[in-house]
Amino acid sequence: MNLTDRVVVITGGAGGIGAALARRFAAEGAAAVVVADLDAGAARAVAAGVGPVARAVGMDVTDEEQVRTLVADTEQRYGRIDLFCANAGVSTGGGVEVDDAGWDRAWRVNVLSHVYAARAVLPAMLARGGGHLLMTCSAAGVLTAVGDAAYTATKHAAVGFAEWLAITYRDQGIRVSALCPQGVDTPMLADGLAAGHLGARVIAASGAVLTPDEVADSVIAGLAEERFLILPHPEVAAYARRRA
Ligand code: NAD
Secondary structure (H helix, E strand, C coil), X not given: CCCCCCEEEEECCCCHHHHHHHHHHHHCCCCEEEEEECCHHHXXXXXXXXXXXXXXXXXXXXXXXHHHHHHHHHHHHHCCCCEEEECCCCCCCECXXXXXXXXXXXXXXXXXXXXXXXXXXXXXXXXXXXXXXXXXXXXXXXXXCCCEHHXXXXXXXXXXXXXXXXXHHHHHCEEEEEECCCCECCHHHHHHHHCCCHHHHHHHHCCCCEXXXXXXXXXXXXXXXXXXXXXXXXXXXXXXXXXX
């Protein structure tokens, strides 16, 4: 996929990776970039920085009705959605001691929201015979996030769901990619460090933390090649090749 004249939606669009994707998609010539986030004010600030093609929407990806409304409003306003980036995500930190509320939150934001996104966008994409879903998963979906059990389990589920979608709909023009970064310099990593999470400390000490713009570079390359797994960190890509 090339981004020229595309209509793109990014959830978690006000976060580190989401904002970098929004800026990059606009720079690549997207016709519309919808920046959707729980933090409506931050989404407005990102959209203002991206420019006139961007539109901010405050919404919660764990509420299916709000996901449906986001998709329906975008399709009505711009005629279609070419690329939907299910990018919002959360990390709880911690192991088996994380309580049910923490596991539930990780499941709802990291996995169930991807199901809601697919349910909402697939009908129009299938009717048009094409579309692309980019699911932001994590390297924690193909290997283990030290010290973060719920993140590892839910990101594995997210990669599994994305692969199921890719295989099920590939003959109907639907492309699906699973973006799997390992450590990226964003508020999520900073918050994990501030909370003393083991996983965030290990990542920060690894010397392999990428900038969100470097992740956006990998996404552009991955979309152009219609790659399923987009692995911005070379060492994760090497591991995945060995495992395969
Ligand atoms: P971030 O915290 O900067 O951004 C996440 C964004 O998601 C925030 O703006 C937040 O408001 C939004 N969000 C959270 N819950 C939401 C909800 N219910 N509805 C709508 N929006 C919601 O983090 P980031 O690093 O940019 O993370 C983006 C994605 O990348 C996540 O899926 C994350 O798991 C994944 N990821 C991040 C890293 C990393 O090291 N930063 C590594 C691998 C994967």
